[in-house]
Amino acid sequence: MTDAAAVSALSSDAERIRRSGVLGRPGQLTRLFDFLVERSADADPPSETDIASEVFNRGREFIPGQDAVVRVNIHRLRKRLDDFYLRHGLSGPDRLALPRGEYRLVVETAAEGETGDPTPAQTPAARTTSQDGLRPTSAGKLSPDKIAISRRSLFLGAAGLGVAHLAGWGAATYVNSRPKGFLDASPWSVYERAAAPLLIVLGDYYIFGDTDEKGQVLRLTREFFINSRDELYQYMMENDDLHYRYMDLDLRYLPTSVATALQDLAPLMARHPSAQIIGASQVSPQMLRDHDVVYVGYLSGLGPVRHPAFRGGRLTVGASFDQIIDHKAGRTYDSEAALVPPPQGLVRDYGYFTRFPGPTGNTISIIAGARDIGLSGVAEAVTSPTVLKSLPRIRDDQAIEVLFEVEGQNGANLKTKLLVAQQRDPSTIWTATPLN
Structure with a gap:
């Protein structure tokens, strides 16, 4: 096939593919497709980094070996192209394809008289107008009836990561009115002697789109076992x-x-x-190794610190993340705040605190609630010098676990009761032994 014929074949099929709707609504796949069509006219195909920057708005922080956004979407686009030709058939002996291991569109030509797999021929493509590099905004146009809410899949629309900036501003203005005595008490005094940099980890929820057959986002979804972009891509690659x-x-x-x-x-x-x-969706194992860490958030948002958070103790989190299990006492504590609709009057929730040595002698603390009332209650309790005096004193190399019952209303904690406060065995925290 001549270059001119290849350009004509590629342009013709590219337009058929766009019109078919197989790529879905304008978004990641359509931007990737248009970019590859445009760049196929270049002598050198784009690199993974080029695509990450031009199509997916990744900046200097993009590391090909750690961020799979390009590979996953190339895989998705390849499957959509396969579907297009299965559904619509070939217009001739040629078809548009993405060779495996490469980031370019080519016209695959079946050799005359052969019935086997077509042989890819590198060909340039006619240039088309690429779309802008903005991220898709279809999620913001969803109507309330298209948002899925369940125990496993939930959408929290109350606050985004912008809350972190608001909270940081609030912390700066609030510091003079909050007692500083808790920093001198166990278990917080270790942070005063620490040499490692401090990392505050917020228990964010990683939200992704659940789409229809044309790629239109139907609902926003949260899965407790998918806590980051990498985990989403890995799950998609495995399924x-x-x-x-x-x-x-x-x-x-x-x-x-x-x-x-x-x-x-x-x-x-x-x-x-x-x-x-x-x-928490941005935390890497290296961060847990090189920083002193304080986690603040829901039990369901623990992500990479979930397993070390409970090893060597009597408490674990239940499968629903709205439940704390006390294995020593043989009882469970279920958050009433998880009930929909919630009961009238006071709601009983639970908050968990632990501090333990990290893998390199650094320090990790977790302030977590089943829901808002539990989180607010435990955060207030473990920064109160009065409450801290009632907890066991521990050395820097020791670990502690604390459970509070918190009663509140409309998200505000009104009454906090200490249920469990004891040391954990730090020797099993960073081992491969299973949880209780």
Whole structure:
């Protein structure tokens, strides 16, 4: 096939593919397709980094080996092209294809007289007008009846990561009115002696789109076992049928009680003005190794710190994340705040606190609630010098677990009761042994 014929074949099929709707509504796949069509006219195909920057708005932080956004969407586009030719058939002996291991569109030509697989021929493509690099906004146009809410899949629309900035401002203005005595008490005094940088981790929810057969987002989804973009891409790679359904929207949401909890921690952040604040969906194992860490959020948002949070103790989180299990006492504590609709009057919730040594001798603390009332209650309790005096004193190399019962109303905690406070065995926290 001559270059001119290849250009004509590619342009013709590219337009048929666009008109067919197989790529879905304008978004990630359509931007990727248009970009590849345009760049196929170049002598050198684009690199993974080029695509990440031009199509998916990744900046200098993009690391090809760690961020699979390009590979996953190339895989999705390849499957959509296969579907197009299965449904609509070939217009001739040629078809548009994405060779495996490459980031370019080519026209595959079946050799005359052969019945086997077509042989790819590298050909240039006619240029087309590419779309802008903005991220899709279809999620913002969803009507309330298209938002899925369930125990496993939920949409928290109350607050985004912008709450972190609001909370940071609140912490700065609140610091002079909050007692500073808790920093000198066990278990917080270790942060005063620490040399590692401080990392405040917010329990954000990673939200992705669930789409129809044409790629239109029908609902926003939260899965408790998918806490980051990498975990979403890995799950999609392991389940081919989900390439048509799940879409990365780069959305993260926070419970509103995180802002209240950060206000209680204002003195700690004031003592460490260079502390970083990031979402749990952005935490890497290296961060847990190299930083002193304080997690603030729901039990269901623990992400990478869930397993070390409970090893070596008597408490674990239940499968629904609205439940704390006390294995020693043989009882469970279920959050009433999880009930829909909630009961009238006071609601009983639960808050969990633990502090333990990290893998390199650093320090990790977790302030977590089943829901808002529990989180607000535990954050206030473990930063109260009066409450801290009632907890066991621990050395820097020891670990503690604490459980509070919190009663409240309309998201505000009104009464906090200490249920469990004891040391954990730190020797099993960073091992491969299973949870209780």
